[in-house]
Amino acid sequence: MTTTSTAILDPRINEVIARLQATRTRPVPHGPHSGGSKDPHSYGEFGFSIHPEQGDLIYLLCRAIRAKRVVEFATSVGMSTLYFASAIRDNGGGIVIGSEIVPQKIAMAMKNVTDAGLASWVDIREGDARETLRDLGGLVDFVLIDGWPTGEASSLALQVMRVIAPQIRPGGMVMNDNAEEDFLAYIRDPAHGFRSMTLPIKGGTELSVKVA
Secondary structure, three states: OOOOOOOOOOHHHHHHHHHHHHOOOOOOOOOOOOOOOOOHHHHOOOOOOOOHHHHHHHHHHHHHOOOOEEEEEOOOOOHHHHHHHHHHHHOOOOEEEEEEOOHHHHHHHHHHHHHOOOHHHEEEEEOOHHHHOOOOOOOEEEEEEOOOOOOOOOOHHHHHHHHHHHHEEEEEEEEEOOOOHHHHHHHOOHHHOEEEEEEOOOOOEEEEEEOO
16 A cells, blocks of 8 residues: 555555545546636536645644644545544544535545544535534634635635634634635735745645634
């Protein structure tokens, strides 16, 4: 077995991560970011997921801040869920709250976290994240915003962030994968209570901390 992750030591989890990496594909000829349909249901068989180096960072940061309640938008096929749930389990327990609008992807994500032995720490909510994530049941420690292009004036990443931001605890962290311009403008504005920087991972990954 090839171990993809360097941060997670559990071979069962690493086997699932390696499988997802080996089967990662992109729509041909056009995807949602390159002129194709913006309807997420058109891509039910594709996992638009973070890369393992982002996942390792998620795992390490969640371990460092002893995260117990984390949120991801969107879950897709569960790659990021594996890293979050691994950290939550290794921190002694908690919950990963995911949101995914495509039922086919929820089924794939749950199979992947079940194969990894992590299903007990995962709650994937089906539907529009702007609704499913309005009540997270308490303050959260870490958020992944991996948005979807909609063609709306305000990016979906920013819309979801505005829903979640009041529910993030001081010292909580946010990672953004797609660098939507309006999201970056929001998270980099000190008036919103965050401090932020761009990391040279996957072409630019924004990492932010809530300080107020």
